[in-house]
Structures are given as C-alpha cells and as structure tokens.
Amino acid sequence: MERIMNKCSVKPHSIDVMVGLPHLAVGALLRRARELQQPVLVSANALSRWSRKRGWREWAGWTTWPLANARSLHSLSLDSAGFSAMVTYGSYPWTVDDYVRLAAAFPFRWWASLDYCVEQEVAGDRDEVLDRMSRTIRANIECRLRAEDAGIDATFMPVIQGRHPGDYERCAEALAHMIERTGLVGVGSMCRRPVHGADGLIAVVDRLDQILPRRTRLHLFGVKGDAIPYLTAFAHRVASIDSQAYGVSARNAARRCGQPKTDRMVADHMALWLCRQHARLDRPSRRLPMQPEMPPQPEPADPWERAIAQARREIRDLIETGDLDHDEMTARWVEQWAADIFSETPAD
Template identity: 30%
Template sequence: MKSDFDLVRLLGPTGVVPDNQINAWPPEDLQMRVGIPHCGGKLAIHAFNSGYPVMVSANAFFNHETGQFDIPQYSPLQDLDVALDSAGYVAMMNFKAKGRQNGVGGIYPWSYSQYLTLAYLLRPRWFSSMDLCCEPEATNGGIDTDWRIRATATMLEALLQIIEAWQQEYARDCSASTVENDLRAPVPVIQGWTCEEYAESLDLTMEVWERHGWLAPPALLGLGSVCRRDLHHPKHGLFAILDGLESRLPKGTKIHCFGVKGAALDRVKMYPFVASCDSMAYDYGARRRAFASGISNSMEHRSSEMTNWMQAAEARMRPQAGDQFRLSFFEAA
C-alpha cells in the first residue's frame, strides 16, 4: 500500500471492503464546537478541562517550510472530541496573499493524500472534505462562484476515489471492520452564497456521493461560509439558507454549520436537522477586549474568554419557555 501512514492492523485479512459506510455520528442534541487555532497548547488543555468539543484546522498542523504536516507525538487534542476542518478559507487567503500554492488546485498548499493522511493519523471524530469558500471577496463579487461550487464537488470526488483505492489495498490485510474504522469517509461540504447556490452545491455533492456505492447516505454534511454574513438577509442570510435546504436534504442527513455567530443560536436550535456548529468568535473577542482594556491578550485571558463565550452559547442552545421548535420536513411529511 503506497501511502504516507502506517495503521495498526488488528484482525486478519478478508479482501472485503466496507459496505454502506457511515461518514459520521452526529450528536442527538445541538452541539457547539469551540475553535482551537493551534495543534495543542494551553487553549486545547483548557478546552479539555472544560469538557468542550473542539474544531481544529488542518492549517494548524502544516509546516509551510517543509511542505508537510507535523503531527505531534502527543497533543491534548488527542484526548478531546475533535473535528478536523480542511482550512478552505485559510487556503484562499494564503492564495490571495502568496499566489499559486503547491497543492490541490494551486490553492491548497497540501495534496489530497497529505490531507487524508493527517485525518487518519489524527483520528478526529469526523473530518471535512476539502472545499472552496464562496464569500464575495473570494469570488470576485460572485463571478467565480459557480466554478468554486463545481470545484468543491470535484475535490470530494477525488478524495472518495483515493479513499476507495486505499480501502481496497488495505482490505488485503485487514477485516472490513478495521478498514472502515481506520479509513473513514469525510463530511462533504456544500458551498455558495445564496440559497439557490447552496441547493446547486447540494445536488452536485449528492451526485458525487451516490456514485460511490460503498457509502451510506451522508449522516453529516457541512454548510460552509456562514460566518461572515447577515443572518436575516432574504437571499444569503443563514436562516434563508437553512429554510431553503430543509426539504432538499437526504432523509436522515444532518448539518454542521461552520462559523456560526452566537446571536444565531437562539433560532438555529429550532432546526432539528442542524446537528452542530463551531465558532472562534471568542478568540476575536479576546483580542478586541484586551486591546480596548490595555491588557495582554494572554493565554489566561483567551481561556477566560473561551469559557464566557461557550457558557453564553450553551445557554442560548438550551430550550427556553416559549420556544417554538420546528417539526422536521420528514416528520411533517
């Protein structure tokens, strides 16, 4: 098997690859993942001590000097409920600042196989597919949106083809259950700016997903590029997008919303198909408040801001008197 990783082989060979493979196990209740900007360190330790599930970016592990991912022998992240983000927004910003990169599409600095190797060695709860964000600043005001949506689906196809080939090789020496456990499928990410664009991205994503018969319908699907937008805009607001996607999602599929504002949680919790969200708003707030107060933005200050933000987010997500929870589209049908 020609790959960059060496996996522990527990059972005997079967030659059988997994069938009906599930890509994730979403939580029963709405979950907030706190963003960690490092591959370890005090913020991760604080998240562990506080019992917070976390989101970490692949970029936190990438060494731009060597062009490789550096995975520490031990990190507090290994003891956490961690999800791995492919760092599409960071890749776009680096591309704009530095020009063509050496990896996927000339935008990412790493290859498909490098990213999958990171995911399989880190062993997160789930990892996202690679994607191209569609904020207006990334699309020349919308000119490149269609291309970026199609490229996101193409990246998913490439990842699934590699995973399938690796599984076939790995199955020569391992049981199907070991293959399934060690070589997981990603959480696909749909992209766009307007509701119609997200619907197009969903259709393309499902067209790709359904070509791979070894996969079950996605249990979890990512909704990208939602942090820098007006929540209530009738075309590109988060709630308009969630309303528009509800009837189009595959039965049983839930959504992870990348970068949700805390102010959105009072309403996001009303959507039964939204499984989880993540945010690094606490860290931005920590920098701003430290500057305004003339104090050091120390790890202790950032940790305290993390706690305050997460406590407020968890309070917003809890059911309150007068909440009007929605029936899911499938339940109503």
C-alpha cells in the same frame, strides 16, 4: 471565572457547539477545552509546517505531534482551512493527497472535505461563485476517493458551497450519492453571512431542510451566536456549529488592557463564550419569515457574452467530472473556448 463556569449550562443540547482551537499545544487553552468536555474543531492550517529556505514562506508539510495532546479531549474534528487558505495564500498550499494523509494521522470524529469558499472576499462576481462551486464538487469527489483508499471514508464529511440557497441545493444534488452515505454534510461560507434575508443563513438551512434526505444532518461552519435562537427551530437538521469568535474578544480585551494575549486569557474568554452559546440554546426558538430567493440572471442578449457563458458552463461540467483539473480555468482559456462556440453559432 470559576463561579461563572459553575452557573454555565453544560447539559447536553440537540445542537453541539464545537470549540475551534487555534492550536493543540499543551497549556491553559487545551486544558480548559478538556475541562469543558466540548467537541473541538482544529484547522489544517494549525497543523501546517512552514519553511523560508528558499527566501519566501513555503508550506513544508504537517506537524502532527500536537495531535497526541488531543487524545484526552471529548472529540476532535478536522477542518480544511478553506477560507484562511484562500485569503492568505490564494489557494490551498497542500494537495488532496497531502490533506488526506493528515486526516489519516488521527482518529478524528470527522474530517471535512477540501472546499472552495465563495465569500465576497474571494469570489467577487457570479461567475467566480459558480466556478468555485464546481471546484468544490470535484474536491469532494477526490477527497472521498482518497479516503476510501486510506480506509478513512467512514469519518469523511462532504462540504457544500454557494451564495444563494439554490446554489447549495445544486451542490447537494451533485454530491447526493455521497451525502446519502455519510448522513452528515458541512455547509460552508456561513461565518460572514447575515442571519436574515433571502440569502441569509436561515434561508440556506431552510432550503436544505426541504431537499435533503430525512436522516442527513448539517454542520454549519463559523456560525455567529446571534443565529442560534433561529437555528434551534431546525435542531432536527443541524447537528453542530463551530466558532473561534472568542479569540477576537480576547484580542480586543488584551488591547484595551495593554496586556499580552496569553493562552490563559483566551481560555477564560472561550469559557465565557461557550456559556453564552449554551444560554442561547436554552432560549425559546425564534422563526424568521422566509423571503423569496433572487431570480436567476437572464441569459445574455449579446451573442459573444452568451458564448462566454456557455463556455464557462461546459468547463465547469468537465471540472466536476474530473476531465479538467480544478485550476484549469483561466480568462484566456474561457475566451478561446467561447470563440469556438461563437464560430459554430448560426447568425441570428
């Protein structure tokens, strides 16, 4: 392992590879991250405390003492754990205020806004994608306001969401005033996205490269290593990527060998993974032919379906402006809203 580490390129690159750590406990994994001197990303979920006092698993606040172990790292940033929260709990167990308190508990290099991911596992149809984009916009605004109150707005990173490149553009436009101030924006729902295609990772980055202010750079969450040769063509725009993919390879190796997945084994896999990512960054850039984006869905022909679509648009607008709470969109409420619109619509 030491021989491999010595051969691994550790020179600075224009795109930072951030190492996602599953925890900050003292041990082989944290020690190796310190030795590698790479920027580290930790999830809010890794700092969560849970209780079963009432007979079920319930979020009980933050465990912040491990943050003291991170002071010797190259740098530490904070992710809101959006995908894990949505898949595991159905929503965030913590509030915006809770999350901002965690962000204020350590001098993070940056901390990401709460956001609502749109992967197929959590957003099965187009309406759900659009709903979650609106909730993301509002969550960014609320996080920014709380950050200003807490005096940590200088390290706040907005996060945009979408399924198509145009979705990310709309999200960025809604948060333009915020993005212009920060100079760094996170791009969510990347980890399960293909590299190629009209809705692929490179198509999203290319669209954002065209529409964002020149000085604005991107952090791409959970990017696969095979995307790196294509991303280096956008090194002027992409500041950093992160992944914890090495944990999967460590788990598979432990299963094959019939051994426990120890921190030392995970640390070795992390070092090898990082070496591979740096090697990819050193390769010549590759470019993909851009494919046309899917055209927007036409307006429904049926008057009732048109009323439903309009009701959803109006409710999303109110969520983004803060006049409705994030979670105040239910199927029954949409139908009631649509019924009012339908009753006021002149007959064709």
